[in-house]
Amino acid sequence: MALLTIRDALNEALREELKRDENVFIIGEEVAEYDGAYKVTRGLWKEFGSKRVVDTPITELGFAAVGVGAAMAGLRPVVEFMTWNFSVLASDQIINHAAKMLYMSGGQFNVPIVFRGPNGSAFQVSSQHSHALEAMYSNFPGLKVVMPSTAADAKGLLKSAIRDNNPVIFMEQERMYGMKGEVPEEADFTIPLGVADVKREGTDCTIVARSMTVPLALQAAEKIKEEFDVSCEVVDPRTIKPLDIDTIVGSVKKTNRLVIAEESHSFASVGAEIAYQVMDTAFDHLDAPVKRISTVEAPMPYAKNLEAAALPSVEKIVEAVKEVCYL
Amino acid sequence: MLYQMVLGRRFEEKCAEVYRMGKIGGFCHLYIGQEAIATGAMMALEPSDMVITSYRDHVQAMVKGIAPEAVLAELYGKIGGCVKGKGGSMHMFSKEHEFYGGHGIVGGQIGVGTGMAYAAKYKESGQVTLCFFGEAAVNQGIFHESLNMAQLWKLPVIYICENNHYGMGTSQERAMSTRNIAKKADAYEMANEFVDGMDVMAVRDAALRAIERARNESLPTLLEVRSYRYMGHSMSDPGNYRTREEIAKYQERDPIVLFKDSLQEAKVLGDKDFDAIEAKAAETVERAVKFAEESPFPPESELLTDVLV
């Protein structure tokens, strides 16, 4: 095992895939000469040159489109959005083009492309730079959606995403780039898309968390264990689409209680979908209504105190667990 | 005008200082080196005219009349800020001052500014709209879509491209197939002009011509104003993509020094006058710091207000 930051784990995945397949190339704003706005592509331009690592103008719709066309014509682009906030400008290409291409061409044209970058809030970057957009992209058939929460997952899932023959939405989190974790050193380590991971085993309450809320949920679980001797199981779906509902339901059948912690807003969220699916298949196993922790229903404020109040937190997750466990 | 430029410079220097102390969070894009553009263009406006700009908005906000206290308190995320601490560095607004905001999505405000001009024409209000953006924003589709509509519908808008040569770490040469941005307006048969952005009087003169065209003929203009930003793209950018020599070369034609020298040569400004301007700017900045420090954080009840009216 190697101890890597999520940033470096992603960097390794990109390097290995660039080496493995000459049709893989990286394209986006500041990915090459600047080494990436958040340094995920550090060193890659120097190593692979301007053909494989390509700086673009600030023209999200345009370079996403170049990626889609290139993928249809046989390349395997990794398109970086400096942040997912800016993907909204390119959403026409992602939703109307990439997601629909295979279907509307009657199965003739697949689009093997990865769109990646940081999703969700950062540090006080305010209303237009703090969107968690997974619910929007998850709503469209034709896209896979991946959200890693550890260095190992980041590496293993990104490699799988690049090899996948479908358009993959790969969402990182800026607050997490510096977090370290053990990454297997085996040659060609990958993690399949669509398989959840139990990040902590427990018996009394299931917490489903993804991306930024995974470390929060683990801390909350620790606290609850200490304070109330209640044992929480933390399940990280890792891939939102396809969703490994079986692992989640399996956990709920064991604990009979479910808290979902997510960074996006709650209305029409991925958590809402998970709550529905659990209700649909495991209603009789629930001993309490499902509880969700999300970002409040307001754009992200700038002020430090308001931003903290808007976001999910360890305390909020603890409160939710207490509620479903009637503590 | 000289005072506005000096105030802008000193204010941004203070921002850098307090940012490093952790008083300001998030992104913070400074305007140092570009003062002549906001000052020259906006001081040619009537107070009722409208302005919209990007995230590099502190100085534009102040030139439009927002108190430095309210701008700095916003940067501190305090309730006394011009948007109650909700927006921060990138999102200064003031309805009272016809300041339609700082915007964080590169190019977004070009379309919004076009809509503001649409409303002015619709209402026959006689207002002119100034719409600021960087040269990298010109590569977004919204720029081209907006220019087409503005000329097609004869809207009273002035597009001011602040060409500081870099969009973050990417030089214009590496991102744009042509050099001449003003000439892009020719493709839409729109009036356009290239302006030296280090010369505040040249900016003012060009702005006056465009303003007259907008007000009297209801026609748009594209101004490409060439300038330079001395600092990194934002406070988190070390700026390794430029050489010290390059920065020094532009600093030789510093807009404040140039204007000061020309006023002194024309004998309308004495040494003492300039000292007085510096003193006044320093005092204003100190007042703003005191206000921002003392203003409270917004109450948590503000979190869910202003989502919808």
Ligand SMILES: Cc1ncc(C[n+]2csc(CCOP(=O)(O)OP(=O)(O)O)c2C)c(N)n1
């Ligand atoms: C749509 C979008 N893409 C990317 C960014 C990130 N970003 C912010 S400013 C900037 C550079 C813009 O340069 P320019 O338009 O020349 O303006 P300047 O910063 O020089 O004033 C970039 C890439 C963004 N905010 N919005």
